Amino acid sequence: MSDDHVYLTLAEGHEDDARWAYGTGFEDPLHGVDTTVPDGVDAGELAASCVVLADDALVSAQRLAEWTTRAPELEEEVALANIGLDLLGQARLLYARAGQVDGSGRGEDAYAYFRDADDFRNVRLAELPGGDFAFSVVRLLVLSSWRLAHFERLMASPDPVLAAIAAKGVKELTYHRQYAAEWVVRLGDGTEESHRRTRTALEQVAPYLGELFTAYDVRDEVVAVLRQVTEAGGLPMPVYRPLPGAGRSGDHTEHLAPLLAELQSVARAHPEATW
Template identity: 60%
Template sequence: MSGDNIFTGLVEEHDGDARWAFGTGFTEALAGVDTTLPEGVDGPALAEYCQMLGDDALVQAQRLVHWVTDAPELEEEVALANIALDLLGQARLLLARAGQADGTGRDEDAFAYRRDASEFRNVRLTEAPRGDFARCIVTLLVLSSWRLALFTRLAHSVDPVLAAIAAKGVNELAYHREYAVSWALRLGDGTPYSHERMSAAVADVWPLTGELFAAHPVETSLAGLGAGVDPASVREEVREVLDQVLTAATLDAPGAFPDGEVSGREGRHTDELAPLVEELQRVAREHPEATW
């Protein structure tokens, strides 16, 4: 990794447009992409995989929205809202692909608004309590680093739709990580109090990281076909990035990720998800025939 410091080194890896967030842009992202299922890839399995990745983005976006009107500065409210919009755009594309792949023709709204919390397949870290701003930053740092590693590989998926979604998402996620890194450095190597809060946030978030690298059978199967990514394959890359960032921020890097098991991917969630989903779905369920 080049650069004078961890921040510039990470930015250089995805140098290009100077913006840190791109917005949704979902209308044109898949224009001209062949939606035919790749030969040998099971449609329901691909749909379940897209649902997993889409739910991760959808639930994390909903959690980030809780910072609007509540972030330390107006600029940070706008920044976090834009990151949430990026994730929402990814969720829309992935959930729409799920409806194509499973043959039901369901659109993204059907997945987002017509499922109970137990039917969501997101990892638990995305639904974890919001906590303070330090916890928000550590959670965003972990999730964006993990998802960026996945999407970098998914950009070469044999499924052209997944590949197109991932190729677009790589730039968005790189800037999500850049934003989280900048705040991790600022708070971790800031005042004694900000350092204390960041240390506490790392301690709170780290036990939830093991699940990110536990492979569901669908992930393993699709990885073997070149359609998906085994999350275990990105464990060391993500750990190295986080170790470098935390060390540069004068925070103790916990080192190896804890062992984890597949939980959220199988619908086993914390008590935090149900009220989050209820909040997400309230208007759509109260006005089921409405058009927007």
């Protein structure tokens, strides 16, 4: 089965379903796909990898959703919402794959809505409050560059399902990175105020870069992107100042629990609801 065929099957909709599942109306995002774990692939490691990547995407999408009705222009509101929807789609597929291979049989809703903050494994940069627009696009630039570099590697995964998810994600993340890069350059090379805010955003993001570079060996690629963008915007490269702790081990900031409380509130209040 080719990666293209796998992805087309993954994306196939089933309108009769009415579970939460982010309101997409899919019965099963892996419906019709051979989900057998290939020989030589550790099912536990595969599931864990899918969950951490899905957690990054879900939490990032929730932060982007906070810009709805608050973005500086309608066009940017739509763009940020669409980027968030891309990430939700990635999260859904990754959670579904994790549930297929970890032996639990859990669906996407169980991972997204019925785990506490201590159980999430997203990187801490994703959970920080949105701040101003400059901070949001700087964070998006960093996270999309980092995720894109990792997904490009995952396209060669021995698991065809994960490889197909990554291949589709690469196309989306390429746009996410381009969108963020254009805004960072525009703000950095704009007014004195926009430059100041973007410079401050880079300083705020800097302490969290170490966690990204520790998690995956993509440091050189991400640094190259940041250097190119900051130079174009007349901005300084963020100075690497690592903080102790890591979201991958469940050590989160105080900001994740409130974010999840809002995200999960309706599903937890009506756990058997359909719509």
